[in-house]
Amino acid sequence: MPIDFVKIQYTDKVYELPTNKTDFTISVNNETGETDNKKEGEYFGMKIIKYASGRVMIKGSIHKFFNRTDFNGNDFDMKNFSSALQDLEMELGLNHKYCRLENIEIGINIQLPFDPNVILQNLLFHRSIEFNKTISGSFYYQSAKTEYIIKIYNKTAQYKKRLKRIAPKPNQDQEEISILKETIEKQLKTNTLRFEIKFLKMNILNGLGLVYLSDIAKTEIIESLNSLLLKEFQEVYFYDNTMDESKMAGSEVNKLKDYRNPNYWINLNKKDKYYHKNRFEKMTLKYSQNLKGKVSELIKQKIERLTAKV
Secondary structure (H helix, E strand, C coil), rough: CEEEEEEEEEECCCCCCCCCCCCCCCCEEECCEEEEEEEEECCECCCCCCCCHHEEEEEEHHHHHHCCCCCCCCCCCCCHHHHHHHHHHHHHHHHHHEEEEEEEEEEEEECCCCCCCCHCCCEECCCCCECCCCCCCEHHHHHHHCCCEEEEEEHHHHHHHHHHCCCCCCCCCCCHHHHHHHHHHHHHHCCCCEEEEECCHHHHHHHCCCCHHHHCCCCCCCHHHHHHHHHHHEEEEEECCCHHHHCCHHHHHHHHHHHHHHHHHHEEEECHHHHHEEEHHHHHHHHHHHHHHHHHHHHHHHHHHCCCCC
């Protein structure tokens, strides 16, 4: 199931904090000694916040919660998702029918037959918005819009780097560290690319009928999310390094030098960008091995497998 991070407003006004599962703290201003009576606790990566007004917010990765460690580099199917919802209710008292979504991330991990950096290092733009490398030294790129952010990164490289730097955090026991290391070593696969959409606002998804966490299990919502993920990947443009310049006319080779340069696209107006985007796409299909089409098919196959009814 392509669901990861969620931010939830819990609408059951009589919800009792699961103090038997985790400790809850109240922040105190060191200078004044005053407190806002906000209570915070965390349980397997799911943070629960209860404000003085009674408002309850929950945020965290459902995928990582299911894994019971800080890892989401493996597959997460419908059976796993249903199991995670049951655990949220049984262990934290969270009924998914009261979990109103405020933010959500949908994404997929796929294994490529080549190094994901081949794509990442040649990314150009998504729907006219360029990709930015937001974290220095890591293979993580994003294209930010008003309502959502497109993220694409090398999941294998991310967790290999993480594995080298794992160290105990305050109040974290050695068993947790051992579980995380063991999980990464056993479940991380080579050449794993992650494609993800982080929704900052819920307007688009609300329009599809996705409002509560419970809605995700509906067949029509699953189909809509699957289609959305594929549709948005189709809007990712990158230079395909399998392009065979020996088959191109001289004018095409020269134009390709422009097309593979991210700065070239930034300076185009809307009309020119539309024209050159179509021309670039046709050239790529004609002279390359069509890596984008192959990756798109891998995403489609993985989505179908993960969301198949059990």
